[in-house]
Amino acid sequence: MDIxxxxxxxxxxxxxxxxxxxxxxxxxxxxxxxxxxxxxxxxLLVAFSxxxxxxxxxxxxxxFASDAQIFVFFIMVVAAAEVSVGLAxxxxxxxxxxxxxxxxxxxxxx
Amino acid sequence: MNITTxxxxxxxxxxxxxxxxxxxxxxxxxxxxxxxxxFFAISGHYVLLNAQFLAVVNIIxxxxxxxxxxxxxxxxxxxxxxxxxxxxYRLHLIGxxxxxxxxxxxxxALMKMEMQQPVQMKIGDAGLIANLxxxxxxxxxxxxxxxxxxxxxxxxxxxxxxxKD
Numbered sequence: 001m002d003i004x005x006x007x008x009x010x011x012x013x014x015x016x017x018x019x020x021x022x023x024x025x026x027x028x029x030x031x032x033x034x035x036x037x038x039x040x041x042x043x044l045l046v047a048f049s050x051x052x053x054x055x056x057x058x059x060x061x062x063x064f065a066s067d068a069q070i071f072v073f074f075i076m077v078v079a080a081a082e083v084s085v086g087l088a089x090x091x092x093x094x095x096x097x098x099x100x101x102x103x104x105x106x107x108x109x110x
Numbered sequence: 111m112n113i114t115t116x117x118x119x120x121x122x123x124x125x126x127x128x129x130x131x132x133x134x135x136x137x138x139x140x141x142x143x144x145x146x147x148x149f150f151a152i153s154g155h156y157v158l159l160n161a162q163f164l165a166v167v168n169i170i171x172x173x174x175x176x177x178x179x180x181x182x183x184x185x186x187x188x189x190x191x192x193x194x195x196x197x198x199y200r201l202h203l204i205g206x207x208x209x210x211x212x213x214x215x216x217x218x219a220l221m222k223m224e225m226q227q228p229v230q231m232k233i234g235d236a237g238l239i240a241n242l243x244x245x246x247x248x249x250x251x252x253x254x255x256x257x258x259x260x261x262x263x264x265x266x267x268x269x270x271x272x273x274k275d
Binding site for chain 2: 007009015017023026031039051069081092
């Protein structure tokens, strides 16, 4: 496969995530769209690492492809920590307002 | 058209279609289930790229842990389809148009580029557990330990935020 196919696939998933953040008002759905965007970036990183492994430059630096996948692993680690804190914030929001609608969060507006 | 191309197209269609279904569904529980389908499709892509470690970790961490956490929270809150308030179609249209034009600009800029770089499929040992483990525990052992501190602080933060006061 050409790298362009992977770039287009990742762009599509990332744009779907952006549209979800813009359109939906449920805080949990917005959070899930952010996860989708993170996954699109992960997929692109892995595809680029395999592109490097197929190229001529891989002979000089064979460990670069593994480095990229370690990077993806750390993104997953940070995403897991982020989800635990974010869901705790959403639960607290629900407990205070009895809703997960983000439009209620306009106290800082004025 | 060989089997790799067919699998790539199938998994891509599965990922994009499920992501769109996730957005269109009004029920949050169904949205979460569609997102799990997206994560399985992305894991299939990892297997196709021979990144076996990341494929397994993606299923365990995302589809197994994070999405179950989401499901727990949604079911604890007892959200149903009509919890979403009356929608504003004009804002929906603006969001879809701006996102679509972003995609259009990026893809057209990509298509201008005359680059032909193949991606190594099904072979290559960069994504095997042996290589990744060696890299993780030699070159990246300090970030690995720091991430454990990050997890500890995230755990403490979640408890402190979620505590009833």
